Amino acid sequence: MLVLGSICFNCLGALLVENFLKAKGELYEQKAQLLLGEVVVNSILVFVGPLFITDLEVRAMNSPWQRGFFSGWDGRVLVCAILWIPAGWTATMLVKRCSNLLKTLAQAFSSVLTYVFSVVPLSSGPRTWAHFVTMLGPPLTPEPVSSPVVLLAISVMISALTFGADRREPKISNRRHTDHQEVPEKWKVDSSYLQVRPRSRQISESSGR
Structure with a gap:
């Protein structure tokens, strides 16, 4: 049941995050909003979660109020944090673009x-x-x-x-090839990955031209 619940919540979270990132807004603003939400939820879990443990010994082992917030931190935490920052940003940019x-x-x-x-x-x-x-x-x-x-x-x-994988679409050239050689093809981004601009912005650009 835990595995099935994890799969369901991960799928739902993935759909909601992609819908959020595809909306209008700058990437750094959206990333900051997501991280702020993570910080709030994790802070509640760290500081409030142990208060619901009835066993006093187990509560003392897990509560940051008693064992200290930085208990167990070492160089591995710093290395993981340094590596997770670019990993999180690249994953967010991949969702935003694709x-x-x-x-x-x-x-x-x-x-x-x-x-x-x-x-x-x-x-x-x-x-x-x-x-x-x-x-x-x-x-x-x-x-x-x-x-x-x-x-x-x-x-x-x-x-x-x-x-x-990108689809290859032939590029038609207006020039005539006397040697009857095939027109070279270029790789293009799949249409499903192209970001659609708002209609109001397209209308304003067309009217400006």
């Missing part, structure tokens, strides 16, 4: 790469990478290789590579 489905496929592709990296032991990689990872904490145990997971990973990678 669609949430393409963003989900791109994230699924990254999950596949994460699984591939987790299967290979850390000792098999470069020493510089192994030293950097061990600086942040002990290395994780390699994940077991599973045939269904490998097949699912391959299907996800194929979907991510094929979905959203």
Whole structure:
């Protein structure tokens, strides 16, 4: 039930976020509004959520009022924050320009790469990478290789590579080609990804011309 509920809420949230980002407005303003909402919700969960725990010991372990807000913070939190900032912005720009489905496929592709990296032991990689990872904490145990997971990973990678491929449309030239060569084709963005301007703006531009 938790998995099904998570799927339903994620799908609903994806549709609402895409509808919000496709609306009129600058990207940085919309991103700031989304992050402000996340900060408010997360603050309520962090500070108010532990108050509903009846067990005093468990409440003391989870309440920032008793153990401190920055308890457990280290260099890994800073590294994750530095990496998550560009990851969040690129995902938002992808939804703004294209669609949430393409963003989900791109994230699924990254999950596949994460699984591939987790299967290979850390000792098999470069020493510089192994030293950097061990600086942040002990290395994780390699994940077991599973045939269904490998097949699912391959299907996800194929979907991510094929979905959203640009359609090629021939460009008709007014000049006559005496050598009867074919007109070269150019890759164009799919029409479903083109942002439609408001009708009022189109009318004003046409009247100005």
